[in-house]
Amino acid sequence: EIVMSQSPATLSVSPGERATLSCRASQNIRSKLAWYQRKAGQPPRLLIYAASARATGIPAGFSGSGSGTEFTLTISSLQSEDFAIYYCQQYNSWPPTFGQGTKLEIK
Amino acid sequence: QVQLVESGGGVVQPGRSLRLSCAASGFTFSNYAMHWVRQAPGKGLEWLAVISHDGVNPYYRDSVKGRFTISRDNSKNTLYLQLNSLTPEDTAVYYCAKDRGFVVVVAAFEDWGQGTLVTVSS
Numbered sequence: 759e760i761v762m763s764q765s766p767a768t769l770s771v772s773p774g775e776r777a778t779l780s781c782r783a784s785q786n787i788r789s790k791l792a793w794y795q796r797k798a799g800q801p802p803r804l805l806i807y808a809a810s811a812r813a814t815g816i817p818a819g820f821s822g823s824g825s826g827t828e829f830t831l832t833i834s835s836l837q838s839e840d841f842a843i844y845y846c847q848q849y850n851s852w853p854p855t856f857g858q859g860t861k862l863e864i865k
Numbered sequence: 866q867v868q869l870v871e872s873g874g875g876v877v878q879p880g881r882s883l884r885l886s887c888a889a890s891g892f893t894f895s896n897y898a899m900h901w902v903r904q905a906p907g908k909g910l911e912w913l914a915v916i917s918h919d920g921v922n923p924y925y926r927d928s929v930k931g932r933f934t935i936s937r938d939n940s941k942n943t944l945y946l947q948l949n950s951l952t953p954e955d956t957a958v959y960y961c962a963k964d965r966g967f968v969v970v971v972a973a974f975e976d977w978g979q980g981t982l983v984t985v986s987s
Contacts, residue, residue, distance in 0.1 A: 792973040792974070794974075800979075801960055801977035801978060801979055801980060802910070802974070802977055803977075804965070804973065804974060804975050804976075807965055807971075807973045808973075813965075813975065845909075845910060847910075847973070847974075849971060849972035849973050852924065852972075853912050853926040853927075854912045854972045855912070856909055856910040856911075856912075857909075858909050859909065
């Protein structure tokens with residue numbers, strides 16, 4: 759099973775600033791990576807798939823990059839509604855696996 | 866818009882069974898593979914099972930193979946998960962999720978339900 763590792767566990771950023779979240783896969787997953795946003799009491803929301811493609815309705819301020827084992831989610835200018843937990847997930851190999859999440863909090 | 870509504874959760878004793886349902890609307894259910902994902906208290910998201918759009922090819926993570934059964938009724942736009950031989954470690958919120966791929970299985974999860982809580986306790 760592929761292990762997904764996210765860093766940092768918690769990221770404190772001021773509104774309006776940029777946030778950069780990292781995700782590492784224990785094996786090469788090509789570009790088969792998705793990012794999800796999760797707010798309290800809600801299910802995950804797909805943000806990015808195929809490492810860099812924005813899902814339907816996701817603002818341009820969210821961008822993903824990377825391939826192989828190293829991936830990044832960048833939020834260009836944080837809005838209040840962006841403070842949440844972010845998960846990466848690989849779907850290159852079965853079973854699909856998730857990272858433990860990065861909590862993005864207001865500084 | 867896509868709606869996925871899970872039901873069937875509750876408190877169940879160890880060793881007993883439960884069947885979860887996920888009612889889908891807002892899309893052509895029969896065109897998409899569907900998944901179950903769970904999250905135990907204080908733990909991460911764990912994918913459990915997938916079923917192809919036509920219900921022919923179920924696939925499970927090893928730890929639930931033989932205990933859990935995924936199925937679907939495309940005439941009722943409903944996904945199911947039969948949980949057998951439950952243990953306290955199965956206590957979690959169970960989510961159904963729609964695959965991103967059209968007809969094919971991609972295993973990226975485009976839409977999720979709100980989840981249903983299963984508590985296994987004596």
